[in-house]
Amino acid sequence: MKKLFGALAAAAMTVLMAVSLTACGGKQVKIIEIDLSTEQYGIAVKKGDTKMKEEVDGVLEKLKGDGVTVDGKTVTFNSLYTAEMEAQEKGELISIGEVKKQSTDRSKELVVATNAEFAPFEYMVGESFGGIDMQVAKIIANELGKELVVLHMSFEVVLEAVGSSADIGMAGLTINEDRMKTVDFSEPYYDTTQRIAVLAEDTDFDGCTDEASLVKALKELKGVTAGAAKAQTGYFYLVGNESFEFEGFANIQTKQYASIALAVQDLANGKLKLVCGDKDTLSAAVKAINK
Numbered sequence: 491m492k493k494l495f496g497a498l499a500a501a502a503m504t505v506l507m508a509v510s511l512t513a514c515g516g517k518q519v520k521i522i523e524i525d526l527s528t529e530q531y532g533i534a535v536k537k538g539d540t541k542m543k544e545e546v547d548g549v550l551e552k553l554k555g556d557g558v559t560v561d562g563k564t565v566t567f568n569s570l571y572t573a574e575m576e577a578q579e580k581g582e583l584i585s586i587g588e589v590k591k592q593s594t595d596r597s598k599e600l601v602v603a604t605n606a607e608f609a610p611f612e613y614m615v616g617e618s619f620g621g622i623d624m625q626v627a628k629i630i631a632n633e634l635g636k637e638l639v640v641l642h643m644s645f646e647v648v649l650e651a652v653g654s655s656a657d658i659g660m661a662g663l664t665i666n667e668d669r670m671k672t673v674d675f676s677e678p679y680y681d682t683t684q685r686i687a688v689l690a691e692d693t694d695f696d697g698c699t700d701e702a703s704l705v706k707a708l709k710e711l712k713g714v715t716a717g718a719a720k721a722q723t724g725y726f727y728l729v730g731n732e733s734f735e736f737e738g739f740a741n742i743q744t745k746q747y748a749s750i751a752l753a754v755q756d757l758a759n760g761k762l763k764l765v766c767g768d769k770d771t772l773s774a775a776v777k778a779i780n781k
Contacts, residue, residue: 516758532675536653603656605645668733714763717753724766
């Protein structure tokens with residue numbers, strides 16, 4: 491299920507915004523293009539809410555197949571992903587347009603909890619939202635005949651909101667056993683992996699050719715600090731987590747950040763040895779810093 495997404499054409503339900511991603515100086519950064527894990531994203535729904543899960547799975551099945559019709563155009567995951575990646579290369583953002591950010595009548599709404607600091611899956615575009623997940627959320631709401639409401643919150647409380655203040659959670663959520671104790675997940679809709687970013691001038695990993703050699707190099711580091719987004723999979727990869735089956739690295743001090751982008755900023759400023767994060771979001775942050 492690699493690269494299941496693409497993006498709505500500008501004429502479909504989005505507005506292409508020529509908004510440059512913010513870079514705040516510092517040194518150039520590079521990504522070590524070696525996969526360190528195998529994960530899948532899912533949409534979180536309230537535990538036991540089989541009706542919502544079935545409805546969400548039904549829309550996802552269409553998007554992964556022949557697509558859905560939006561304003562006379564056929565939209566699929568591949569088209570969503572492609573348009574988002576093309577916009578990212580140009581330093582542009584794709585807005586989902588005007589959207590409610592506060593619920594007024596849950597019976598007529600699809601309320602989505604997210605953390606809009608996870609490009610290219612979710613991000614802010616002025617007072618609105620953009621990103622692959624947000625495009626999918628709008629399509630799900632339309633298919634269910636509901637009005638979309640998006641609640642932006644810290645990543646670590648997204649799952650807590652599902653079933654209370656929100657109907658579903660979409661925030662690049664990796665499916666794992668711990669999370670499935672509190673929420674149910676849709677069928678997987680995207681395959682991803684963890685990767686690391688380092689300064690472009692850093693040669694410590696130049697000899698690494700696969701996961702085993704990169705892990706070995708990481709274990710040999712001494713007296714270094716790494717960065718990752720709080721409660722996200724990259725953080726658990728560094729510190730270790732049984733549910734994710736990550737051993738972790740006791741030799742590396744790990745600092746938590748509100749977002750991967752903030753961690754990459756500190757990396758560029760020489761405050762970190764490396765940053766670990768989901769490959770697409772890490773790539774977006776590195777491209778923004780290197781502009």
